[in-house]
Amino acid sequence: MGLGDAEVAQIFGPVFGQVSGRLSGLTVRGRCFMASGVACAACGVLFGERDLMRLGVFLLALPVLALVALYRTRYRMSCTRRLDPARIPVGRSTNVTLRLENLSRLPTGLLLGEDRLPYILGGRPRFVLDRVEPMGVREVGYDLRSEIRGRFPLGPLTIRLADPFGLAELTRSFTNRDTLVVTPEVVRLPRVALGGEWSGGGDSRARSVASAGQQDVAPREYRDGDDLRRVHWRSTARYGELMVRQEEQPWQARASMLLDTRVAAHRGEGPDSSFEWAVTAAASISVHLARGGYVLRFLDDAGEELAGDGEAEPESRLLDSLAVVERSGGTSLISGLEGLRRGGGEGLLVAVLGLLSPAEVQAVARLRHGGTTSVALLLDAESWLADPAQEGRESGRGGSVAYQANQAMLRAAGWRVIPVARGATVPDVWQVAGAKLAPRRRIDAVGGFLGAAAHTGGHR
Numbered sequence: 001m002g003l004g005d006a007e008v009a010q011i012f013g014p015v016f017g018q019v020s021g022r023l024s025g026l027t028v029r030g031r032c033f034m035a036s037g038v039a040c041a042a043c044g045v046l047f048g049e050r051d052l053m054r055l056g057v058f059l060l061a062l063p064v065l066a067l068v069a070l071y072r073t074r075y076r077m078s079c080t081r082r083l084d085p086a087r088i089p090v091g092r093s094t095n096v097t098l099r100l101e102n103l104s105r106l107p108t109g110l111l112l113g114e115d116r117l118p119y120i121l122g123g124r125p126r127f128v129l130d131r132v133e134p135m136g137v138r139e140v141g142y143d144l145r146s147e148i149r150g151r152f153p154l155g156p157l158t159i160r161l162a163d164p165f166g167l168a169e170l171t172r173s174f175t176n177r178d179t180l181v182v183t184p185e186v187v188r189l190p191r192v193a194l195g196g197e198w199s200g201g202g203d204s205r206a207r208s209v210a211s212a213g214q215q216d217v218a219p220r221e222y223r224d225g226d227d228l229r230r231v232h233w234r235s236t237a238r239y240g241e242l243m244v245r246q247e248e249q250p251w252q253a254r255a256s257m258l259l260d261t262r263v264a265a266h267r268g269e270g271p272d273s274s275f276e277w278a279v280t281a282a283a284s285i286s287v288h289l290a291r292g293g294y295v296l297r298f299l300d301d302a303g304e305e306l307a308g309d310g311e312a313e314p315e316s317r318l319l320d321s322l323a324v325v326e327r328s329g330g331t332s333l334i335s336g337l338e339g340l341r342r343g344g345g346e347g348l349l350v351a352v353l354g355l356l357s358p359a360e361v362q363a364v365a366r367l368r369h370g371g372t373t374s375v376a377l378l379l380d381a382e383s384w385l386a387d388p389a390q391e392g393r394e395s396g397r398g399g400s401v402a403y404q405a406n407q408a409m410l411r412a413a414g415w416r417v418i419p420v421a422r423g424a425t426v427p428d429v430w431q432v433a434g435a436k437l438a439p440r441r442r443i444d445a446v447g448g449f450l451g452a453a454a455h456t457g458g459h460r
Contacts, residue, residue: 025070030063030167037061067168070161076103077132079157079174087181087316090149090271094180096125097141098157102132112160112169113140118152121180146182147271149279149323154178183319184276184283187426191292192434194348194373219243254347255294257286258336260301263327265354268384274422275327277384278352281377281426283322285350288430290315294348301330303339333360337367349374350433354381361406365413375416375433378407383422 026034037059044053082097098115102108111129125142132138146152155177161170219235222242235243259282260266266275282298290296298306298318306321307314333356340349351364353376368374380403403419410417418432 025067025168025170026063027162027166027169029165030066033059033063033167062165063167066163066165070163070168070170073106073161074104075106075108075161077101077108077159078103079176081155081157081176081178083154083178083180086178087183087319088146089183090147090185091145093143093145095141095143096154097139099137099139100129100132101137102134105134107134108132108161109164110162112162114158114160115142116155116158117144120148121146121152144180146180149182149184151324152180152182154180181320181323183323184280186287186319187280187284189284189288189427189430190434192431194375194434219245253292253294255289255296256340256347256349257282257289257296257298258301258340258349258351258353259298259306259325260333260336260352260354261325261328262301262330262333262354264331265356265381266327266379266384267381272384274354274379274381274384277420278354278377278379279322279325281429282352283319284426285430286318287315289348290318299336299339300325300328301333301336302328303335305339334363337363340367347372350377351375352377352379354379356406361409365410365415368414373416374414375418376410377418377420377429377433378403378410380419380421
């Protein structure tokens with residue numbers, strides 16, 4: 001009883017699959033050897049030429065033996081990757097060093113290495129190692145540079161083992177991966193006096209704690225665990241109970257940052273977009289304030305605080321968060337403004353805003369209260385378009401009519417409004433934010449200066 005095609009395929013299919021899988025390790029040269037061997041062997045049988053048949057068998061056997069030798073060779077290798085530094089700003093380079101160690105007792109043959117990278121970082125680096133002795137170590141390195149922020153996985157490293165004749169190769173991959181963090185560019189900003197940014201912390205917010213001397217000490221009642229050396233005897237005699245000197249709560253500089261990440265609020269694509277300018281400005285201002293001693297809260301338009309996770313410094317955590325921030329699909333700033341209100345809204349307030357609707361402008365205007373110093377970097381996002389005239393933009397002096405109306409409404413509410421057009425630099429904008437903006441003609445002059453920067457080839 002014969003076997004059908006289905007039975008034959010079921011029996012011999014796995015065998016052919018294993019053979020084809022093994023033969024897939026042959027190089028182009030190895031496949032050519034095998035094709036030549038088959039041709040020579042067939043011609044030898046056809047014409048009765050034994051020498052030609054022997055040559056064909058030799059050509060067939062040589063690639064197979066090379067492939068078997070590779071598969072039977074047991075190399076034990078380790079790979080580590082070192083990034084120096086592991087966190088870089090946009091436009092900077094980092095050096096990646098790969099350290100390969102041969103842990104086996106046999107020397108390796110020819111090694112062809114390729115490190116896997118995201119396509120956005122460029123081509124995959126390749127290198128060749130001729131021979132690694134037992135317990136030997138080799139180090140190879142390459143440089144990486146990114147013009148786009150983000151978190152990019154590096155690896156795993158792929159090694160191809162080749163025989164001396166180049167007939168077969170065996171590909172193996174390591175498992176370890178590393179991550180390169182590309183943060184927004186942090187621009188050095190000038191030191192400016194903004195005023196109104198100091199607020200108390202702890203108990204000092206309820207009552208002032210002076211540090212002028214013993215006469216002005218603000219005492220409190222003794223509590224279990226207080227150090228007896230802090231007992232204030234004069235107040236104890238006055239009140240008839242044990243009093244201690246209150247711990248001085250230093251006054252802190254507080255600041256809040258709001259970043260508008262909505263898709264509808266920005267224009268342009270890629271690194272040369274209003275959104276990327278806003279992220280760079282927010283990162284630069286936040287780092288500048290943090291290094292100046294401010295306690296900073298950073299919120300996006302959804303009201304979520306961007307502080308990052310981990311044990312790194314707050315500045316590093318914030319930059320890590322900004323490295324992966326993306327445009328949101330939010331339609332309103334209300335959630336972000338409510339998040340600022342929940343934090344008390346004390347101290348300095350800096351908002352990096354895109355295009356706003358009239359209702360959103362009114363909500364932002366109401367956010368400022370009392371003597372709070374509020375600075376709004378209001379982006380003229382339409383100026384980031386390649387050809388604004390094609391967008392049907394109703395142009396006026398210093399932006400559209402709606403854009404000028406937004407500026408006027410925020411200024412009337414006491415905000416320091418800095419109009420930002422394409423081509424303006426973050427240091428120039430920050431310098432303007434610290435200037436005395438009371439005279440109206442000074443404001444118009446600043447707006448004209450920043451608007452003119454877009455036509456003189458200014459850069460971000």
